[in-house]
Amino acid sequence: MASKSKVASFKEVLSKEEIDIEELRRLCFYGCTDKEGIRATCWKILLGYLPVKRKYWEEELRRQRSSYHRLMNDVIINPYKEEDQTEAVDHPLNPNPDSQWHKYFEDNDILLQIDHDTRRLYPEISFFQLPTMYPRKAFNTGVVLGIEALKERVSHSSLPSQKVESSRYGVRKVKIKKNEEEPFSPLKEGEEGHWEVVERILFIYAKMNKGIGYVQGMNEIIGPIYYIFAQHPDSLWKEHAEADTFFCFSNLMVEIGDNFTKKLDRSRAGIGGSMNRLMTLLKDRDTEIHKNLIDKEIDPAFFGFRWITLLLSQEFLLPDVIRLWDSLFSDSERFDFLIYVCTAMIICIRTDILAADFSVTIKLLQNYPIDDMQRILQKAQDIKQFYSLSKR
Structure with a gap:
């Protein structure tokens, strides 16, 4: 249940004549609330349906x-x-x-x-x-x-x-x-x-x-x-x-x-480019697990295609998908944070992957075993912060 202070914070931002979009994104990134239709209103603003005024x-x-x-x-x-x-x-x-x-x-x-x-x-x-x-x-x-x-x-x-x-x-x-x-x-x-x-x-x-x-x-x-x-x-x-x-x-x-457009599959703008970014980020953050996937000849399309194209909607139960999308929609550089989340998902099961053969690894990635969304989001934030610091 959302705390009164959290609801009050959202109501304060949404009640202004001109909504501070950056403040709204900050609040939504850490999870909206369904109280008084707040999440629905926030999503409509973040998706560009409702104007900020x-x-x-x-x-x-x-x-x-x-x-x-x-x-x-x-x-x-x-x-x-x-x-x-x-x-x-x-x-x-x-x-x-x-x-x-x-x-x-x-x-x-x-x-x-x-x-x-x-x-x-x-x-x-x-x-x-x-x-x-x-x-x-x-x-x-x-x-x-x-x-x-x-x-x-x-x-x-x-x-x-x-x-x-x-x-x-x-x-x-x-x-x-x-x-x-x-x-x-x-x-x-x-x-x-x-x-x-x-x-x-x-x-x-x-x-x-x-x-x-x-x-x-x-x-x-x-x-x-x-x-x-x-x-x-x-x-x-x-x-x-x-x-x-x-x-x-x-x-x-x-x-x-673009992720749904077949002719762009291998372009930088299409799903192929997104999967390449995922594997590049994984290599930068965890060389061992990246090498393990490469050695097993596991094409990122085996799991990354569905993860990225469907915004992870098939990997988790609906309440967790909704919580995840609060963060994805509030990302000012959508959908960069999605790539961090996908990277975090792999790292969170790195021990299981390193100990598994090809078939078990595929099952782990296509039937993701962790349902702790908060843990995954925290890991994604850690990776994002690490990546940002390493690029300075």
């Missing part, structure tokens, strides 16, 4: 939320309204790439993959399987927003498991760390699960960002953000969690999107 909040939120409602109508309700082809001309076998049916099938491929990934999002908790209090409705209408239409599109298709299980490096997810799953009841007629909200956000994002589209793992990035926003104590902010999540996720993807 409070007087603009109401106007900005109204504008963005209205914009998202229009996107829902355009992408979900009337996705092909701009087309002027007649039904007689357009048909399912029409090879024309501008055909409504051709676009429908392309969209369905995206939706199938998103559906597969979101249905069992964070299975260690029941939250995403529970109904939302605010099922979406079509803009300026009283009709529930085409939820059944999305379900029907998925129910009439199947998705090969290989398409969604393998990464670009051929590394499959070995397991999901979880506790005993919480029981939950099937949704009633007309209800909408939180996972369906996430599915809709990702589908709209993919449609609006065709350059990157949807890539497996984006569900792991968006999940914690929506989870925090959808539990805001203010009913108005909770009601608009979907829209707020969409824009915060979109802003975050601007920063980490």
Whole structure:
């Protein structure tokens, strides 16, 4: 439970007419609190959704939320309204790439993959399987927003498991760390699960960002953000969690999107560059463990690809991921601190790695055995301080 002094410190910073972003980052780096929706507010500021001047909040939120409602109508309700082809001309076998049916099938491929990934999002908790209090409705209408239409599109298709299980490096997810799953009841007629909200956000994002589209793992990035926003104590902010999540996720993807772009894998800007920085930092801080991994011919892609691309969201339980992201989002040089955390994770299990063969080492790195987030963060801070001093 957050101490009163900690809550008071956050409230003092957030109550100012112009928020001191550096002070907010300092506070968030050491962990936010969910009291009074503080974490949700902080994340929205740190992700560039809310401006630092409070007087603009109401106007900005109204504008963005209205914009998202229009996107829902355009992408979900009337996705092909701009087309002027007649039904007689357009048909399912029409090879024309501008055909409504051709676009429908392309969209369905995206939706199938998103559906597969979101249905069992964070299975260690029941939250995403529970109904939302605010099922979406079509803009300026009283009709529930085409939820059944999305379900029907998925129910009439199947998705090969290989398409969604393998990464670009051929590394499959070995397991999901979880506790005993919480029981939950099937949704009633007309209800909408939180996972369906996430599915809709990702589908709209993919449609609006065709350059990157949807890539497996984006569900792991968006999940914690929506989870925090959808539990805001203010009913108005909770009601608009979907829209707020969409824009915060979109802003975050601007920063980490290169990691999801295959053509940048080996570039300095892509995931390859990030993994190289990880191994360089590890070598500078712990030559022995670095040499051990090299001698075993353990490619950093075997573990670093998933760690960095998904911001470690698959390596820890959700509460620890949320605490970690407080620090990651508050890092003014995002996402440099992520590399320090990844380095710390390896060093924290160095004894086990040094005593292990290739296969055991892979299991240790792909199924990380330590769940003490505070220990890992402290080690990451120590490494960062050591690295900073060594560069002076």
